[in-house]
Amino acid sequence: MNLTRATQFPSALTLGSILGLACPVDGGGGCNGGGPTIEIHVSVPCCSSPYDARHDDLLLQYVAWDDGTISDDFIFAAAVRDVEYQGPNGRFRVITGPNCSVGEPGVHDIEDEDGNGGSISELDRAMFAERILNAWNHENLNAYVDLRSSSHYSFTVDFEEVIRDDDPGADDTGELIVFEVAGNSIVKLEALNEAGDVIGQPVIVQSWKRVAPDRLYVGRYTNSGAPRCGSYEYKATGIDLSEFGVNQLTSLRISRPTNSGCADTRADTRIVGVKTAIMPTAAMVFD
Numbered sequence: 001m002n003l004t005r006a007t008q009f010p011s012a013l014t015l016g017s018i019l020g021l022a023c024p025v026d027g028g029g030g031c032n033g034g035g036p037t038i039e040i041h042v043s044v045p046c047c048s049s050p051y052d053a054r055h056d057d058l059l060l061q062y063v064a065w066d067d068g069t070i071s072d073d074f075i076f077a078a079a080v081r082d083v084e085y086q087g088p089n090g091r092f093r094v095i096t097g098p099n100c101s102v103g104e105p106g107v108h109d110i111e112d113e114d115g116n117g118g119s120i121s122e123l124d125r126a127m128f129a130e131r132i133l134n135a136w137n138h139e140n141l142n143a144y145v146d147l148r149s150s151s152h153y154s155f156t157v158d159f160e161e162v163i164r165d166d167d168p169g170a171d172d173t174g175e176l177i178v179f180e181v182a183g184n185s186i187v188k189l190e191a192l193n194e195a196g197d198v199i200g201q202p203v204i205v206q207s208w209k210r211v212a213p214d215r216l217y218v219g220r221y222t223n224s225g226a227p228r229c230g231s232y233e234y235k236a237t238g239i240d241l242s243e244f245g246v247n248q249l250t251s252l253r254i255s256r257p258t259n260s261g262c263a264d265t266r267a268d269t270r271i272v273g274v275k276t277a278i279m280p281t282a283a284m285v286f287d
Helices: 122-136
Strands: 037-043 058-065 069-071 077-085 093-097 108-109 143-147 154-162 174-179 187-192 198-205 209-212 216-221 226-240 248-255 270-276
Touching: 037 226, 093 122, 122 143, 122 154, 122 270, 143 174, 154 270, 174 187, 187 226, 198 226, 248 270
Parallel strands: 037 209
Antiparallel strands: 037 058, 058 069, 077 154, 093 108, 093 143, 143 270, 154 248, 174 226, 174 270, 187 198, 187 248, 209 226, 216 226
């Protein structure tokens, strides 16, 4: 079994420094914006900085948590199913940077999957599930679900293996890394067991952090999918499984929160699991 390297490093170890990048057109919060950060390191084969890679591969390398733990082994999606969407056309898309070599480059609308863009069919939803999978089953972070409608949506992600909590209590190490374009929307997550039943309690993700040491950016695109000038800053946060009230999960349902008031529910998301060094025990298995 291939387990993550959970190594404690001295707190003084800092890999890189926050770079002063040119202000993005949208979603950047300003060059000198403060607030909490999450340390996520990426490789950008095309370019000298993540900002220049906003249309290219952003390859996830490792995460350094606040307690000094380094996570460099990740769990990606193995299947996506049960796609629901009740909004208008042109508002539910999967985007992968057009210059990417990992994933399926382009902007893909749900209604176009079956070749008839006039309506959203059952075949559209089934094919769109595969489109989400092909954006979430690899290390390229510049591949995500893009939502521009406040209407109901949901889909379920089955991970390639069980995601386990490394500590039964609350801690600084997340077992899920959730990304959101611009960090200005909220999203509802529900943990599912192997039978597909909801376990624990839902988590509403609404607080996002800037990525350090280098801020991450993704491109802006027209309705037709052509690149536009400018970029959005990619925000992220780590979720401890204890927030769900569970210590392991196999699947995750992502959806629009209800009773959300005035909050922006048009979340543009990408989720990655973190492989921990915890071996399964009888106490950790759900019936």
